[in-house]
Amino acid sequence: MKVKKSVFDLQPGDVFGEDVFEPVRLRVLLVPKGWKIGDWEECEELKVKLQEFNVQEVIVDVTEDKAPVPPIGEIRKKALSLFPIISEETRKRALDVVKRVTEAGELDLKEVDELVDDMVNEVIAKGEVMLSLYAISRYDDYTFVHSVNVSILTALFALEFSFSRDELKAVTKGAILHDLGKLRVPKEILNKPGPLAPEEFEGIKKHPIYGVDIAISAGEKSDSVISVISQHHEWFSGRGYPRGLGGERISLLARIVSVVDVFDALTTDRVYKPRMLSYEAISKMLHEGAIHFDPKVLSRFISRFGIYPVGSLVRLSDGKIGVVLKSNPLSPIRPIIKVLYDEYSSEVEDPYEIDLSSSELFIKDVLADLSKSFTP
Ligand SMILES: [Fe+2]
Structure with a gap:
């Protein structure tokens, strides 16, 4: 691969990818294409010669592995400006609501409803939003960042189904509250690096039931919302938990959130494993998904977000x-x-x-x- 290189940065081993001519009249060939710089002495002589002719940059041939990539932070900044992002205000409110629930154990359903209303409106209006949560996800607790991510992504994905506005809100609300029951699971187990002991895993498996209990006690009446909380770990094959429901006995809303939940979990850094890139997560879900997800929902997710989201x-x-x-x-x-x-x-x-x-x-x-x- 050919790359531009400043004359100052030339070094032994560099191969000229194109002829270098004297820049004004282009008649004098200074260095021929294919010339390989030998040692440092030759390199310094070449630099002096090229500078005498006012050559600032040359094209060198590098093997593909050495092709320089600009700093990812720079690429990201440039790319982010191309997308609408979920508004700072909605994102902060979502985090505040989930934080209050997680830290103080207070679930104010009215506040959640207002938030979900704004979230759904924003997603409908923008059609495509970036989560842009990278700045906070390094500092905040996984559980609530994850809940906010899942709810935004769910709202976006749910637009693909011909849902009524009420159903859109129910699935988004279910997504934001889906892991509510983890409040009753000890933190040491939730954040434990490495594999869990069988009895610890049994404890985690109860979080959908705990979640339903907390939501109902706080006054939640919607069966759709409750179905997401109680069924988001059920598998299409019937091998999930807590009840081992299978196929369409699992509500469509829960089948949707289950795909988004796993996708976000795989693509987020965890205590015990680094995150995957989106396309790696999607190929993993495709390979292992046959028993886990509703195949129609998974393929819709992939055609909506692509192998390369x-x-x-x-x-x-x-x-x-x-x-x-x-x-x-x-x-x-x-x-x-x-x-x-x-x-x-x-x-x-x-x-x-x-x-x-x-x-x-x-x-x-x-x-x-x-x-x-x-x-x-
Ligand atoms: Fe969960």
């Missing part, structure tokens, strides 16, 4: 770097990309779109996700 930062087969702008429901591995950096890793002044479904280029690497915490 919107916001994935990717490198294309020719070295360009961009962000997934839109998924292609008919061709999940060929989304529409906004190119931010050219094949020399230089910033593109006017980012442009490539539809991979009508291009020979393909995604070679996923560098990061836009909406999650990361370590550069």
Whole structure:
């Protein structure tokens, strides 16, 4: 792969990828294409020579592994400006509500209803929002960040089904409250690194029942909301918990939240394991999902968010770097990309779109996700 390099940064071993001509009249060949710099002495002589002719940058050939990638933080900043994000106010309110419930054990259903109303309105109005929770997810407790993530993603996903507004609100509310019962599970067990002892796992398996109990005591009356809390760990095969319900005996709303819940859990850093990239999580869910998820709901999730969900930062087969702008429901591995950096890793002044479904280029690497915490 060819990259631009400042003359100051040349080093032994670099191979010139293109002829270097004297820049004014372009008649004198200074260094031929394919020239490999030997030792440091030769390198310094070349630098002096090139600077004498006022050459600032040259093209060098690097093996693909060495192709430099600009800092992920920079790519992310550039890419984030392309998307509407869920408003700071809604996100903070959601976190506050869940935090109050988790820390003080107070569940004010009126407050949750108002929040869910605003969330659903915002998601309907924007149609596509980035979660953009990376800034807080490093500092906050997993349980409530996860609940907020799941509820926003659920609201977005639920738009795909022809739900009434009331059903949209019920599934979003169920999603925000789905892990409520974990309040009654000791923190040491919830955050334990490594495998759980059988009796500890039995304790965790009760959280859907505890959750229903807390919600009903606080006055929750909707069967739809309750079904999400009580059934989000039931498996389509009937091998889930707490009741071992299977197939369509599990409410559709719970089947939806179960897909989003696992997707978010896999793509978030946990005490005991680092997160996966979105496309890794989706391939894992596809492989293991046959017994776990409703196949129709899972395939709808994938065609909605793509194998490479919107916001994935990717490198294309020719070295360009961009962000997934839109998924292609008919061709999940060929989304529409906004190119931010050219094949020399230089910033593109006017980012442009490539539809991979009508291009020979393909995604070679996923560098990061836009909406999650990361370590550069
Ligand atoms: Fe759960």
